[in-house]
Amino acid sequence: MSGRLTNKVVIVTGGGSGIGEAISKKFAREGAAVVVVGLESDPVREVVDEILAEGGRAIGYLGDISAQEVAEACVKAAVQEFGKLDILVNNAGVFPATAELDQYPVDAFEYMIKNNIYSVFMMSRAALPELQKTKGNIVSAGSEAGQMGSPMITPYGGTKAWVMTFSKGLAVEQAKHGVRVNCVGPGPIDTAWTHKETGPMNQKMEKNTVAGVPLGRRGTPEEVANVYLFLASEEASYVTGATYFVDGGVTISKSAAGDEVPSHLKQEPTGSLNLQHSKEGNTKVREEAAASMS
Template sequence: MKKRLEDKVAIVTGGGSGIGEAICKKFANEGARVVVAGFPEDSVEEVANEITKAGGKAVAFTGDLSVEANARKCVELTVQEFGKLDILINNAGVFPEVNLVTDYTEEAFDYMLRHNNKTTFLMSKAALPELQKTKGNIVIAGSEAGMVGIPQNAAYGGTKAFNHAFMRGLAVEQAQFGVRCNCVGPGPIDTAWTHASTGPMDKEMEKTNKIATPIGRLGTPEEVANVYLFLASAEASYVTGAVYMVDGGITLGKGPIGEKADSSMKQEPEGDLDLKHSMDGHTSIRE
């Protein structure tokens, strides 16, 4: 049986941990050659090596992709290594602070604008000439917070709402060149971001994420990667300008509805990927 991304070449930003690691490994399993891109501090080399050892093809690119020269270099490396570019996954993002707007730091806000929005813009700008050649596609990381707004996450949600609107503009603009553009909007996913011990949330928020989700649990990185795979594949040939929510229903949920979820829903699927870096995502503000 032909693999769903056979002969495709993909860049995955933020590919060293969390959802990004799952996307990289899912795509590699489906036949894609993958450029795992991210901060030098992230596990991008490890993820690329793990894919290679499992029989896939991957290379790492390390650098701050909110710098235009680095975004161009990432695309150039991809074409140099694999001859083309079919898919850009703008997954990279940061979640440095949870706070009321009156207390939210300017440092955290500027950091999010750089890595949630500027990186998405610059990587899209750099990749589009290559994607137009291959009639490829872009999938961008949106969020539940960008759809409905969340208290103490208003600034973060604002950056994700930009990504939703930016994607829609790209979808309309780039259709004339044969390029599709979509978003995936995760809700609470089991990564470093959703645990008080590894991210900016407190224990109460960590608990609320589960009970406010109709399915009654956190999602897994692989469950999100499954939707990225669909949107990046030819199966989504008639899908552009869409935001696909992968949120366990939390965007629609009212109150502690997750406590009533059927036990079958609360059970995580086993999954196929060997994920080692789900909790490695950095949430701190770096210079």
């Protein structure tokens, strides 16, 4: 434990699986007290137990944070347990469907608006009074799809573009309070979302997703968490309003460059985190977090 976040208190939304699990465990290893946030069906309790078993500090918080009262209660729980709030990681998000727009399920679109946009708005709004006290920061989940757009997941890319633009405006607005705001833009990461067996992609989409990566492979959740750690730490004290892409070069690529990468360079790094829930992401409409927007 190198202690880059020693004595910091962080909320990680969607912290029980996929990239969120890696962020929770990475931040805990760096000395932060972590509030792992998720839905009832997420492995939040398991992740908290795994952090505690490694000597870290963590509590779980279960609830639908797209609701104002739940988001406010989440922030209150963090402050009551640990005395303050230094960092908000808006990682929670959903990826429930793939289809051309004229066939895209309306309930899946509403589900994304609620869980990809409302959750970021509500948690940021609720956290700001505490972050202003500590001169803290917010790091939110954008996406390469929010930068470039992506066929078959056009509505998803739109929700991530909102997060990235929202973060830029918030960074300027909150600078006078000493609060930094940034985004991380993952590309294809080795989670439930990018495998046809565990997410909504079909075989062709999965193949094309990886082939379009110049580095020739998916990224790992830990590789993404490393960038979240930098942005949340004092090492990034002069960084605000930025989006750091962790995408293997997808956003600068114009071809299937990944097909040219030799097999020995396509091996994922082993990493050091004990990740048990990488393939448990939110890839379908769950009743506990669904609601009509009409």
